[in-house]
Amino acid sequence: MHILDDLAFRGLVHQATDLEGLREQLNKGTVKLYAGFDPTAESLHIGHLLPVLTLRRFQQAGHVPFALVGGATGMIGDPTGRSEERPYNTHEMVEQWTNSIRGQLSRFLDFDHPERAARVFNNFDWFRSINVIEFLRDTGIRFTVNYMLAKETVQSRLPLGISFSEMSYMLLQAYDFRFLHERHGCSLQIGGSDQWGNITAGLELISRKDGGDAFGLTMPLIMKSDGTKFGKTAGGAIWLDPDKTSPFRFHQFWLQTDDADVIRFIKYFTFLSKEEIERLEQAVRTAPERREAQTMLAREVTLLVHGEEALSGAIQVS
């Protein structure tokens, strides 16, 4: 199945800048794509899994994934979806978290592939040597304040005020996209639906400067059918770090998925085939009490994140 058809089947396409153009590009050959992750804590959580696994899907389909860890952007903080300014973390903290997140990402992508090896970047590597005059003359000049004010993130913060630093976040992310496009041939950025404004800011910069082909694709915000937030439990977030959320608790979390959500989550978070998923869908309908789909979901995601040994440990305890 074509990667874009697979993503559509899984309900993973929320918005895209030019799907037909992107399809053409993907058909022509290897596409390099990236997703970025800010080190705002020592570990990724399951909210990050969707972009990570989507990178993996692209790699399996013959493309080259780049994972960017925001050692620089993490020093400012993405205002997207936040109702107030973020407190700053120290440089030491951000650096430490950048390293642990880099390690976590490596489990999901193939870094040794002979032709399509994945890569990890840290945007601090390029931002550390850019000075403010250069940045304003080269990047700031490409955006009108009017354009920035029109972004949803900024709009929603206007009543209470938003700092110049947080408002500039979109320019940092835009700069990354252009940098990876120019230096490393990256032509697609993917992210959660809330990243649309930042991704399109990058496209703005790329097309104004060199007219290159570049695309943006976002994934849906994960909602539970009962209206509560996905991934948040009474005990807090579900982390990928086994020291913060044990493989047992991780496995249990997925086992408790509602019948109404389980097939959607299987599509998002597992690599099971369309046929297998359709069979499980049937099973939820005809024999929900067996919880076959939940068992499968918990098994597959725990295996992906924690590996075989941790999975058998988690199953034995339960």
Ligand SMILES: N[C@@H](Cc1ccc(O)cc1)C(=O)O
């Ligand atoms: N802004 C993204 C992270 C990110 C950082 C830098 C980028 O170039 C891309 C994405 C987020 O908060 O999820």
